[in-house]
Amino acid sequence: MxxxxxxxxxxxxxxxxxxxxxxxxxxxxxxxxxxxxxxxxxxxxxxxxxxxxxxxxxxxxxxxxxxxxxxxxxxxxxxxxxxxxxxxxxxxxxxxxxxxxxxxxxxxxxxxxxxxxxxxxYEFTGFMVAKSSGVTKVEEMTGASVCVQTGSTTEVVVNDVSTKQNLKLNPVVFDNVAATRQAFFSGRCDALITDAAALASVRATQSDNPDDYVIFPATKYMDALxxxxxxxxxxxxxxxxxxxxxxxxxxxxxxxxxxxxxxxxxxxxxxxxxxxxxxxxxxxxxxxxxxx
Ligand SMILES: N[C@@H](CCC(=O)N[C@@H](CS)C(=O)NCC(=O)O)C(=O)O
The missing domain is CATH 3.40.190.10 (Periplasmic binding protein-like II)
Structure with missing residues (x-):
């Protein structure tokens, strides 16, 4: 007791x-x-x-x-x-x-x-490319240049994907988001990489015609924002x-x-x-x- x-x-x-x-x-x-x-x-x-x-x-x-x-x-x-x-x-x-x-x-x-x-x-990293390129998946990106923002996980993903699939991707690195996106839309790179929902946002709000671009996953791995x-x-x-x-x-x-x-x-x-x-x-x- x-x-x-x-x-x-x-x-x-x-x-x-x-x-x-x-x-x-x-x-x-x-x-x-x-x-x-x-x-x-x-x-x-x-x-x-x-x-x-x-x-x-x-x-x-x-x-x-x-x-x-x-x-x-x-x-x-x-x-x-x-x-x-x-x-x-x-x-x-x-x-x-x-x-x-x-x-x-x-x-x-x-x-x-x-x-x-x-x-x-919850999010995966994606690539956005011009529809006119005919590219629809990572395996078709051999030798592509990719606009990427420094200080982001997407820098790591570009290298991982390139190594894993032997794609010889060429990262073109920028230190701010406006420059990265502008470089892609002006044709400086074949692809833009970032979180897929951010890509969808950029395509919807910053491109001349959203239908001219396609987005596909860069990896099958999900990240937690x-x-x-x-x-x-x-x-x-x-x-x-x-x-x-x-x-x-x-x-x-x-x-x-x-x-x-x-x-x-x-x-x-x-x-x-x-x-x-x-x-x-x-x-x-x-x-x-x-x-x-
Ligand atoms: N989720 C990734 C990428 C996030 C990120 O920084 N994305 C860039 C490229 S879209 C960016 O600046 N996004 C937000 C913004 O500044 O509006 C990370 O944590 O590194």
Whole structure:
């Protein structure tokens, strides 16, 4: 009986120790009054500013979700456009707080100063070529020149595919996205390589005639595009992870902007915890219980 009581006391202590202390990033972000988000140089659908400068896209929404979790306001974000090569150093040096920029989760990146959070998009790398070339698959690309952006996994994929299939591809490397795409469309390279959905976006929004281009997979391997944070602040990692989970869970529970007030009256314990009607969850992250 005595041991049982000790067990209960220990359990109670564990449960009450769930109020986390805010980490340094959360403190800094609160003091600044906004999140600084590493954005793309413009890929419609993932992240791009409209003609009024307002940013939208899947990656952009990740940062807006974190801003809502902290400030209750999706506009409390500053977007910093970064090239493929600039993006990881910008996170490591503290120039940005979060990097959701069509960023593939790789072991080397993970081991070298950044932490990946939760995948938001699964993707394979693709090639885009002019339809007039008649090329429809990798095996037909022998000797092709390929426009590729430095600082991206696609540089590795070009070499892997070339080696594996003995294609003798010629990478033509650029350090920013506009130059890479422009070079392809002006005929500087036979192919453009990047994430297939980004290729679809580029074809739809930046080509004279989307029907003039075809896209096919460069590899059969799927990558996980995953927002990342710096090493060394677990509280911030948790906040970004649970902000993304909140987006996913809201869909799972059928909670929308339109019905959220009604859902707050739900008698489902999970929904009640999710919406902060039962205390504890937000506080455990150093946030308001209604963060979601
Ligand atoms: N997912 C790959 C490639 C991502 C990437 O950087 N793609 C280039 C070429 S499309 C890019 O700059 N994309 C986004 C942009 O700047 O708009 C990676 O993590 O390295």
């Amino acid at each position: 005595k041991n049982w009581n000790i067990g209960i006391a220990a359990l109670a202590a564990t449960l009450s120790a769930t109020t986390a202390h805010a980490g340094p990033t959360l403190d800094k972000v609160k003091e600044r009054g906004r999140i600084v988000c590493g954005a793309s140089q413009g890929t419609v659908g993932f992240g791009s500013p409209d003609d009024k400068g307002y940013w939208t896209g899947l990656d952009v929404e990740t940062c807006r979700a974190v801003a809502v979790a902290i400030f209750g306001d999706k506009e409390k974000v500053e977007f910093v456009p970064l090239s493929g090569q600039q993006r990881i150093p910008a996170l490591q040096t503290g120039e940005i707080d979060i990097l959701p920029r069509t960023l593939t989760w790789t072991l080397q990146r993970d081991a070298n100063g950044i932490n990946f959070t939760t995948p938001t998009y 995953t927002p990342a944070v710096r090493h060394g602040d677990d509280n911030w990692l948790d906040i970004v992870n649970w902000s993304i989970q909140a987006l996913l869970n809201a869909e799972l529970y059928g909670i929308t902007q339109a019905n959220v007030d009604e859902m707050m009256g739900s008698d489902d314990p999970r929904v009640k915890r999710f919406l902060g009607m039962e205390p504890g969850n937000g506080k455990a992250l150093g946030l308001d219980d209604k963060f979601a």
